[in-house]
Amino acid sequence: MFGWLTQTAALAALNLRSLPRRPGTAAVAMSGIAALTGVFAGVLSMATGFEKTMSGSGQENVALVLRSGATAELNSRFSGEQADIVRYAPGIARDVDGDPEVSAELFWVVNALSKSSGAEANVALRGIQPPGYGLRNNYRLAEGRPFTPGRFELIAGRGARNQFAGLEPGRTIRFGKTEWLVTGVFEDGGSVFESELWCDVNVLQSAYQLGNGYQAVRARLDGADGRARLEEALAGEQRLSVDVWSEREFYAEQAEDTATLIRLIGIPISVLMAIGAVFAALNAMHASIVARARELATLRALGFGSFPTALAALLESVTLAFLGGVLGCAVAWLALNGFQASTLGASFSQVVFNFAVTPDLLAQGITAALVVGLVGGAFPAARAATARVTVALREL
Numbered sequence: 147m148f149g150w151l152t153q154t155a156a157l158a159a160l161n162l163r164s165l166p167r168r169p170g171t172a173a174v175a176m177s178g179i180a181a182l183t184g185v186f187a188g189v190l191s192m193a194t195g196f197e198k199t200m201s202g203s204g205q206e207n208v209a210l211v212l213r214s215g216a217t218a219e220l221n222s223r224f225s226g227e228q229a230d231i232v233r234y235a236p237g238i239a240r241d242v243d244g245d246p247e248v249s250a251e252l253f254w255v256v257n258a259l260s261k262s263s264g265a266e267a268n269v270a271l272r273g274i275q276p277p278g279y280g281l282r283n284n285y286r287l288a289e290g291r292p293f294t295p296g297r298f299e300l301i302a303g304r305g306a307r308n309q310f311a312g313l314e315p316g317r318t319i320r321f322g323k324t325e326w327l328v329t330g331v332f333e334d335g336g337s338v339f340e341s342e343l344w345c346d347v348n349v350l351q352s353a354y355q356l357g358n359g360y361q362a363v364r365a366r367l368d369g370a371d372g373r374a375r376l377e378e379a380l381a382g383e384q385r386l387s388v389d390v391w392s393e394r395e396f397y398a399e400q401a402e403d404t405a406t407l408i409r410l411i412g413i414p415i416s417v418l419m420a421i422g423a424v425f426a427a428l429n430a431m432h433a434s435i436v437a438r439a440r441e442l443a444t445l446r447a448l449g450f451g452s453f454p455t456a457l458a459a460l461l462e463s464v465t466l467a468f469l470g471g472v473l474g475c476a477v478a479w480l481a482l483n484g485f486q487a488s489t490l491g492a493s494f495s496q497v498v499f500n501f502a503v504t505p506d507l508l509a510q511g512i513t514a515a516l517v518v519g520l521v522g523g524a525f526p527a528a529r530a531a532t533a534r535v536t537v538a539l540r541e542l
Contacts, residue, residue: 172466175463175466175467175470175522176466176467176469176470176473177470178422178470179466179467179470179471179474179515179518179519180470180471180473180474180477181474182422182470182474182514182515182518183470183471183473183474183475183478183511183512183514183515184474184475184477184478184511185415186474186510186511186514187474187475187478187479187482187503187507187508187510187511188478188481188482188501188503189408189409189411189413189415190409190507190510191478191482191483191501191502191503191504191507192408192487192501193405193406193408193409194405194501194502194504194507195499195500195501195502196401196404196405196408196489196497196499197401197402197405198336198499198500198502199336199337199338199401199497199498199499199500200338200397200398200400200401200404200497200499203334203337203338203339203393203397204392204393204394204395204396204397204398205283205392205393205394206392206393206394207366207367207372207392208281208364208365208366208367208392208393209238209364209365209366209367209372209373209376209390209391209392209393210362210363210364210390210391210392210393210396211232211362211363211364211365211376211380211388211389211390211391212361212362212388212389212391213387213388213389214387214388214389215389216389217399218400219251219253219361219362220253220255220361222361222362223359223360223361224250224359224360224361224362224363225358225359225360226250226358226359226360227385228385228386229250229360229363231380231383231385231386232248232250232363232365232380232386232388233246233248233250233363233365234246235376235379235380235383236375236376236378236379237367237368237371237372237373237374237375237376237377237378237379238365238366238367238368238372238376239365239366239367239368239369239372240368241277241280245277246277246365247277247280247281247365247366248275248277248363248364248365248366249274249275249276249277249278249281249347249363249364249365250275250347250360250362250363250364251272251273251274251275251278251347251360251361251362251363251364252272252273252347252350252351252356252359252360252361253270253271253272253361253362254270254271254272254273254350254354255268255269255270255271255495256268256269256271256321256322256343257269257321258306258310258311258312258313258319259310259311259312260309260310260311260488261308261309261310261311262309267309267310267488267496268495268496269306269310269341269342269343269495269496270341270342270343270495270496271300271321271342271343271344271345271350272339272342272343272344272345273344273345273346273347273348273349273350273351274344274345274346274347275347276295278344278364280366281364281365281366282334282337282339283335284333284334284335284337285332285333285334285339286332286333286334287301287330287331287332288304288330288331288332288333289315289330289331290315290316290328290329290330290331291329291330292329292330293329293330293344293345293346294329294346295346295348295349296346296348296349297327297346297349298324298325298326298327298345298349298353299326299327299328299329299345299346299349300326300327300328300329300343300344300345301328301329301330301331301332301343301344301345302328302330302331302332302343302344303331303332303333303334303339303340303341303342303343303344303498304331304332304333304340305340305341305486305488305498305499306340306341306342306343306498307331308486308498309341309486309488309496309498310496312328313328313331313343314328314331315328315329315330315331316328321353322353322354324353326345332344336500338397338497340498341488341495341496341497341498341499342495347360364393373390373392376390377390404489404497408489459523460520460523460524462523463519463520463522463523464516464519464520464523465519466519467515467516467518467519467520467522467523468512468515468516468519470515470519471511471512471514471515471516472512474511474515475503475508475511475512478503478511479503479508482501482503483501483502483503484500484501485500485501486498486499486500486501487499487500487501
């Protein structure tokens with residue numbers, strides 16, 4: 147047992163020390179695998195970043211009440227009377243003055259110009275009521291001042307301000323026939339709300355002639371059983387047909403479809419690149435074995451066995467794959483981690499998010515690289531072990 151282990155260690159060390167004399171073959175194998183892991187980590191970091199933004203947007207103790215069957219705020223609808231029924235229902239918390247912590251809101255989609263491409267993009271314009279600020283625990287006004295109720299003024303989320311033109315405080319931007327003054331920029335802990343523009347809900351109703359209507363009612367729940375009490379009360383209300391979501395549940399549901407779509411597009415690309423990387427590794431290792439045929443034959447003639455020879459060649463391939471994987475992951479992390487982008491969400495508006503190259507993704511990328519190294523090195527390793535010593539010495 148110790149004989150073949152010693153032989154394998156000696157041959158592996160010899161192979162690795164000879165790599166500087168074979169920079170071309172090493173570079174071919176490593177570059178193909180680095181490209182694979184870079185694309186793999188990049189694609190999955192997009193889906194991970196999107197999910198992180200969406201799942202970080204919801205709170206378990208805040209309910210989102212939508213019309214029954216509605217899967218997004220856009221296709222929900224309430225009259226003012228119905229919103230008031232929800233507002234004073236059991237299960238909703240009240241502030242220090244005894245007023246319900248409720249914001250009846252409108253979710254509208256407007257067009258803005260992307261800073262990067264200059265193309266029009268859908269941006270969410272949300273009308274809120276004063277309690278709406280407090281229902282977002284991480285809300286903070288980062289620049290300027292809040293909008294003034296009753297005026298055509300708005301504040302922009304930091305993500306929206308970074309991605310779309312004309313949203314700096316003090317600027318005026320036109321949506322349709324209405325001009326809006328941007329008064330400030332807000333943050334909300336990197337949540338989906340940072341992709342939105344906020345204004346007074348009554349002004350939004352007036353701007354788009356929406357009457358006394360809303361699309362969602364957001365409410366802080368009163369205690370652990372608040373949601374159950376609210377659902378029970380609204381289920382018995384004949385004037386309403388609604389679904390009660392927790393915010394966290396709602397945004398997790400919205401994130402799932404888009405993240406799955408990103409993966410469905412990205413994973414086949416990664417698989418194709420993996421096939422290419424396997425062939426690159428195979429060709430590079432095969433060229434290395436052929437170039438070192440005399441050396442390997444000499445070692446075999448000196449008594450090194452077939453199995454240690456094959457295992458050492460396979461270890462060389464895996465080592466190159468590991469180095470290529472580390473290189474690709476490092477490039478992906480340096481270039482993409484925290485990179486801000488936007489994509490169309492479930493509500494047909496752009497969601498601004500940051501790519502997230504997490505440790506889990508890096509581990510998956512390096513694992514994929516090692517698999518490619520094993521597969522790509524298997525055939526050349528077998529060739530090194532089975533080549534006839536006398537033939538190899540005679541050919542070279």
